[in-house]
Amino acid sequence: MKLFMPDVVYMDPKSLKYDVGKIVKAYLENQNITIIDSRTVKIEGKTPSENYAKAKKTVYITVNGQKKLRSCKPSADYQFALSSSCPGHCEYCYLQTTQGEKPFMKVFVNIEEILHVIQEHIDKHLPDITTFESGSITDPVGLEHLTGNLKRCIEFFGKSEKGRLRVITKYDHVDSFLNINHNKHTKFRFSINTRTVIDKFEHNTARFEERIEAARKIAGSGYPIGFIIAPIMMYDGWEKEYKELLNRLKCQLGDYDDTITFELIQHRFTATAKELILKRFPKTELDMNEQTRRLKWGPYGKFKHVYPKEKSNEIKDYISLLINDNFKNATIEYFT
Template identity: 80%
Template sequence: MKLFIPDRAYIDPKSLEYDVGKFAKEQLEKLNIPIIESKKVSIEGKSPSENYAKAKKTIYLTVNKEKKLRPCSPSADYQFSLSSSCPGHCEYCYLQTTQGEKPFMRVFVNIYEIIDVIQEHIDKNLPNITTFECGSITDPVALEHLTGNLKRCIEFFGNSEKGRLRVITKFDNVDSFLDINHNKHTKFRFSINTKYIINKFEHNTASFEERMRAACKIASSGYPIGFIIAPIMIYNNWKYDYNELFNELKSQLGSHKEEITFELIQHRFTATAKELILTRFPKTELDLNEETRQLKWGPYGKFKYVYPKEQSSEIKDYISDIIQKNFSNSRIEYFT
């Protein structure tokens, strides 16, 4: 797919004290993107949906001063951020409730300070290996062409004896990562789903075919790879479509001998997320019927609506069976 190009960029003047900030500004100038130096971002739409759409085309170069990283179970020990929000317009996204009504993209330019914080967490956990997730509140691949920050992180972890990185993406601009001496210390996981779900709900992201080509490139470059199947939805012909998904995945990666991991996440939503989704996507065809779901207490202090136990078990058993039949080198990390 085409690289993401913002409509407007705000730059915190402090970010220009960093080399990455200067580099990112140069890239934006080459693209003739309007630039405003300011410590605030101003987005004034005529409606909540317009605010959302405008925010998704706005970036803000700034710094990340986070010193204590948050846990990231079950994916990794900790999470850190190279940016926040992403160019994708996934209707179901769990970030609907955490990014505010104007989810513009904060792009952090103080990469070496971020790496210093990562190293501190590695040192505190010695002699154990410490794992880090960098895609919890963003898609780091989607914005890579503006900063090169993810490449720097992969290089850092490639030289780290006790640090490991996990990357998650729905985008396909991976060529800048193919020649890095990563030492298998960075694991790429591609978020995939049935073509119906991708085409219906995952707007402004790479297509299924584009993600497959990117995954094959990454696998051929020796990275550990995995796939996040999320959100798994029940709809007409869902079993047929998921079976087709894994058949196509096998045809693309059937010769891959290394382990392939899978993370399985059923569709869920909170009452707050539902309200925002219906505001931003008034014509959505997402199944947000609370009466057909059951409540589950979430790790961040909110109830979420998930499939009832019988349907949840059916999803887990069916998807797990397909994976095991198609990939003898597979490992399912979790189902939630």
């Protein structure tokens, strides 16, 4: 897919104290992108959907001053951010309710300081290995062309004896990662789904075949890999399409001998998320009929609407069977 380009970029003046900040500004100027020097971002839409659309084309270049990293169990020991929000317009996204009415993208340029904080957390847990998640509040691959910061992180972790990195993405711009001495210390996880789910609900992300091709490239470069199949949805023909998905993965990864992990997540939504999604995507075809779902208490203090037990078990059993039939080296880490 084409690289994401914002309509407007706000640049925090302090970001120009860093080499990456200067490189980003020069790159954006060469692309004829409007740049506004400011410590604040202004987005003035007339409706929630317009605010959302404008925010998704707005980038704020700034610095990450976080000194103490948050826990990220069970995915990793800690999470850190090279950016926040992402160019994707996934209608069901769990970040819908956490990034405000105007989820513009922040891109952090103080990579040396970010890596220093990571090293401090690694040192604190020696001699144990410490794992870090880079995609909890963003898709770092979707914005990588602006900074090259994820490549720097992979190189850093490649040299680290006790640090390990996890990357999650829906994008296919992976060529800059293929010839890095990563030492298998970075694991790439691709968020994948059926053609129907991607085409209907995952706007401005890599398409079905593009993601599978990106996974093939990363696997061919020797990285540990995994897949998050999420959100798994039941609709007319869902069984056939998820079967196609796993068959296509097998065709592209048939010669990959290391363990391939799978994380399975059924479609869910909260009442708050449903209200916000309907404002942003008034024509959405997402199934958010609360009468056909059951309530499940979530880890963040909110009830989620998930499939009834019978349907949930059907999804788990069917997708697990497809995975195990196609991959003898598969590990299903969880279903939720």
